[in-house]
């Protein structure tokens with residue numbers, strides 16, 4: 193049973209055990225709700241038995257019934273407490289565990305996985321889905337399983353008591369369940385459809401918000417609204433259709449269940465008239481028939497909710513089964529040379545991005561990746577830090593295969609300065625501190641100074657304590673980049689990955705960043721994505737990447753002599769300047 197719950201509901205072992213406990217307590221609670229009915233019948237049997245089936249005998253006093261009722265009330269109270277504790281407290285604990293485990297999964301996914309589209313989707317899986325699931329687990333699931341077991345127990349007891357009337361009570365249940373079962377396929381399909389539509393809408397909204405500047409500057413607000421409105425209309429239409437059909441099927445099931453009571457009335461009256469059963473038995477079944485269909489309807493309702501749960505659980509399982517990046521957490525390389533040997537890589541199955549890429553970026557040297565746009569420079573740089581795992585070949589750091597090293601451990605050795613700097617709505621100081629969380633204020637100020645941040649920070653209202661807005665919106669591109677360089681300085685990792693995209697900066701800013709960078713890269717393994725040939729002349733080694741393959745490699749002066757791609761790029765750039 194534990195295994196079944198773990199597999200079906202993507203639960204931890206402890207969570208599955210707690211769910212079993214919640215179900216057992218809910219069964220006990222459901223059965224305990226029959227205590228007053230049983231006591232009532234015993235009372236009726238004793239006091240009115242003579243009238244009903246000529247066998248009553250007054251054994252107990254009314255006071256003893258009051259005492260028994262009080263004791264039963266206390267027992268029911270205790271049972272309800274345990275049911276509450278098992279269904280709510282523990283299931284919510286499992287929910288917390290589930291969220292933590294999803295967050296852990298995210299940590300182990302390749303960095304490249306976190307495209308903008310997926311981030312909206314992932315946060316909705318962690319927050320919204322996990323909340324829905326926790327509600328279903330605390331209410332629906334224990335109630336459903338408990339209702340099934342309770343109804344079976346009561347059914348067996350009623351059949352043993354009188355099979356003809358039990359048949360009159362229960363014939364409707366399999367028929368109603370059959371209608372429900374037949375509708376299950378439809379419900380399940382429409383829930384998957386609705387869920388995916390909803391995910392699509394949140395992606396579109398997220399995308400719209402992310403690109404709000406572009407949308408406004410190109411006057412695309414109306415077109416964008418039309419797209420989102422269209423998606424919302426489609427969702428609404430599908431939702432109404434699904435609700436109508438699901439509602440209709442559920443109501444057919446309810447209507448069938450409602451035939452149960454008239455069946456008992458008719459069959460009971462007939463059996464009493466033929467003297468097959470006593471009026472007392474008839475009464476018992478009438479009371480049972482009046483009470484039993486509500487829990488069955490509830491069970492059917494819960495069953496419908498469970499179908500919805502499955503869609504969400506499947507999404508969680510999908511996340512759980514995504515390929516994770518794992519590896520050794522101890523890593524002491526003998527040096528920091530990065531070596532690519534025959535590396536093949538593709539983002540999508542049908543398109544190879546890198547083909548047989550081999551080169552070495554040596555420690556203490558600057559290796560510049562150059563080549564036409566879209567050739568694969570950024571891809572090579574990111575692969576060296578294991579943002580993705582490669583398809584073929586080997587990438588080593590200090591002779592050790594990086595695919596065997598835990599990505600977080602590996603990244604401790606990298607300082608990365610890319611074009612798209614991410615800043616947080618915190619102070620300048622705290623944004624730089626991201627490079628080394630235990631750094632003292634003095635170290636941070638030193639790194640900021642080296643990265644030429646002092647002059648622009650001085651102009652900010654509270655200096656280094658100024659909050660810089662969502663993703664540093666109050667700063668210019670060059671200022672953001674210098675903060676990113678300060679972070680890298682502070683981290684002082686042995687390998688530097690640098691996207692030297694400073695072409696958009698003015699001359700003063702550019703020279704400041706260049707001097708900051710020259711401080712940063714001293715004595716490190718430096719892999720630089722170079723856009724300007726001027727800066728590349730100082731590199732120790734050039735690797736020209738074109739169409740995903742290495743076209744040329746060597747020292748700048750060697751390549752200039754070859755009159756190949758590199759030399760024509762250098763010439764083209766000088767002609768343009």
Ligand SMILES: Nc1ncnc2c1ncn2[C@@H]1O[C@H](COP(=O)(O)OP(=O)(O)OP(=O)(O)O)[C@@H](O)[C@H]1O
Nearest residue numbers: 304539540545563564565566567568569570571572
């Ligand atoms: N996340 C991604 N998913 C799918 N394809 C991608 C992804 N990132 C890059 N590509 C594709 O891989 C190829 C190489 O891209 P890459 O960014 O490595 O080139 P690049 O040489 O750095 O270009 P640029 O100089 O313009 O920055 C391109 O065809 C690009 O469209």
